[in-house]
Amino acid sequence: MGGSRESGGSIGTGGAMGTGGVTGSGGRPGSGGASSGTVSGAGGRTRAGGETGKGTGGAATGGSATGGAGGATSQPDAGSSRDTRFNDAAKDDAAKNDVATDAPTPPLDIAADKPVQCPSTSTLKAGDSTFSLQHGGLSRSYRVYVPSSIKAGTAVPLILDFHGHGANAAQEESSSGWKKKADQVGFIMVYPEGYDSSWNVGSCCGKAMSENVDDVGFSKAIIAAVSQAACIDPRRVYATGMSNGAGFVHRLGCEAADVIAAIAAASADLVTDPCTPVRPISELSVRGLADTMVAYEGGKTGSTGWYSPGAKGTLELWRKIDECTGSVQTTRQYCEGYSTCAAGVEVALCSLPNTGHDTYNNAVGMSVPDIAWEMFQRQPMP
Numbered sequence: 001m002g003g004s005r006e007s008g009g010s011i012g013t014g015g016a017m018g019t020g021g022v023t024g025s026g027g028r029p030g031s032g033g034a035s036s037g038t039v040s041g042a043g044g045r046t047r048a049g050g051e052t053g054k055g056t057g058g059a060a061t062g063g064s065a066t067g068g069a070g071g072a073t074s075q076p077d078a079g080s081s082r083d084t085r086f087n088d089a090a091k092d093d094a095a096k097n098d099v100a101t102d103a104p105t106p107p108l109d110i111a112a113d114k115p116v117q118c119p120s121t122s123t124l125k126a127g128d129s130t131f132s133l134q135h136g137g138l139s140r141s142y143r144v145y146v147p148s149s150i151k152a153g154t155a156v157p158l159i160l161d162f163h164g165h166g167a168n169a170a171q172e173e174s175s176s177g178w179k180k181k182a183d184q185v186g187f188i189m190v191y192p193e194g195y196d197s198s199w200n201v202g203s204c205c206g207k208a209m210s211e212n213v214d215d216v217g218f219s220k221a222i223i224a225a226v227s228q229a230a231c232i233d234p235r236r237v238y239a240t241g242m243s244n245g246a247g248f249v250h251r252l253g254c255e256a257a258d259v260i261a262a263i264a265a266a267s268a269d270l271v272t273d274p275c276t277p278v279r280p281i282s283e284l285s286v287r288g289l290a291d292t293m294v295a296y297e298g299g300k301t302g303s304t305g306w307y308s309p310g311a312k313g314t315l316e317l318w319r320k321i322d323e324c325t326g327s328v329q330t331t332r333q334y335c336e337g338y339s340t341c342a343a344g345v346e347v348a349l350c351s352l353p354n355t356g357h358d359t360y361n362n363a364v365g366m367s368v369p370d371i372a373w374e375m376f377q378r379q380p381m382p
Contacts, residue, residue: 116155118231124188126150128173135221136214142222143169143191146230147183157187157236157376158226160219162194162245164267165205169193175360176242176266181369188230190222199241199248202272206244215248216255223259235381240264240372243294243357247271250283250314254321257281261381262345264372266359268294269314271307280322280342282379286368287311288355296351315349322347334364335371343382346375 126148132141150156159182163172169191173179182189198206200215208215223237239260241249246265253263254275262282269285289296298310309317315328315337322345324338331337337348350371354363 116231116233118153118155119228122152122230124226124230131225133221133225135218138195138213140195140218140221141169141193143173143193144226145173145179145182145189145191147186147188149183149186150188153231155231155233155236157238158190158223158232159187159376160190160192160222160237160239160241162192162199162239162241162248163197164241164243164245165194165198167242168197172242172245176240177360177367177369178240181367181373185373187236188226188232190226192219192222194245199244201244201247201251204244204247204271216252219252220256220259233380234259236261236376237381238262238264238372238376240266240368241268242266242360243268246285250275253277253281253283262376262379264368264375266368267291267357269298269308269310270317271309275317275321277321279382280345282345282347282375283318283322284337284348284350284372284375285311285314286350286352286359286366286371288357288359288362289351289353290355291357293357311349311351315347318347332371334366345379348375 124144124146126146129144130141131144132139134140159178161172161176161178163169173189173191178189194208195211195213195215196207198208200208200213203209207213219239226232227234237260239249239252240263243266246268249263249265250268250270251272252260254272254277257277257279260281264284264286266286267288287296294308296311298308298313300307319338322341324341324347326338326340328336328338331348334352335348335350337346339346341347350366352359352362352364352366360368
């Protein structure tokens with residue numbers, strides 16, 4: 001079930017991608033980025049027991065991806081409560097732009113108040129392309145989808161969509177619904193390929209976790225590379241994903257808030273501990289009330305007996321992390337959350353009845369991309 005891979009056009013001169021760079025700020029673990037064609041993972045990750053992994057980088061090169069194995073999704077394990085606080089200087093200094101919600105719109109230059117310097121030559125072609133880069137001593141790949149409606153010279157959002165454990169980028173692209181949303185609105189999608197079909201959440205999953213793969217640094221390297229090849233609004237870079245991919249998206253919220261504006265996680269809870277983002281970051285969780293793979297109520301679940309704080313527990317953790325105040329409010333049918341949080345961010349949970357682990361195909365007809373995009377539009381990078 002690896003799925004076919006389309007080989008797309010080149011990105012950058014001579015087909016190379018990743019000539020620019022992003023360096024993670026704030027000393028976050030796993031905050032490596034790309035620079036001058038070299039990708040480095042500055043911190044790797046820190047386990048709860050104190051073990052710190054480090055990844056080193058290599059030159060980014062263009063190329064085609066190899067197929068990944070298909071299969072069932074799985075999820076992160078091992079989480080605990082934490083109550084972090086931000087520096088006072090980071091509070092109340094975010095300026096937010098409100099944009100119309102989910103009606104189809106043409107491509108938007110939504111950073112007009114802060115003009116984006118577009119690359120002198122945009123080499124990213126419309127449609128699907130597959131690229132590779134070297135990071136942490138590994139050859140990593142990712143798929144890019146560019147809607148034909150995007151106009152050259154227009155700064156557009158970038159959304160990274162991470163597949164579940166045992167799945168691959170092509171499967172996520174065909175199942176998550178984000179490709180359709182990209183066509184409607186006009187933004188660029190990236191579907192990264194996990195290491196041996198897994199993402200390093202910190203306490204889960206597969207070889208990505210056991211070999212301490214620097215997936216945070218890999219994600220930052222992708223953002224840097226795509227930003228060299230297309231006109232990306234750096235204030236509108238977002239992350240979403242399913243299952244193990246969603247658990248990793250939570251980790252990106254904890255460790256990559258310097259480059260990612262907001263996150264939306266489907267079918268997994270926050271298990272990254274400690275979770276200490278460099279700034280408040282908006283978060284949305286979408287969970288199935290009948291999920292038996294990642295139990296909605298949390299606790300030990302699944303065949304391996306992993307631990308999860310549960311959907312409500314995750315909402316409470318992000319409430320503390322983002323310093324939200326007041327009582328939880330109903331935001332729409334099936335959804336609740338907090339809108340009075342540090343720096344104007346928001347935290348929300350949508351709990352879908354009669355829905356299991358696959359929240360993309362839920363029993364209430366809710367579109368995960370539609371709900372997430374509403375929040376993303378309200379929450380650019382400050």
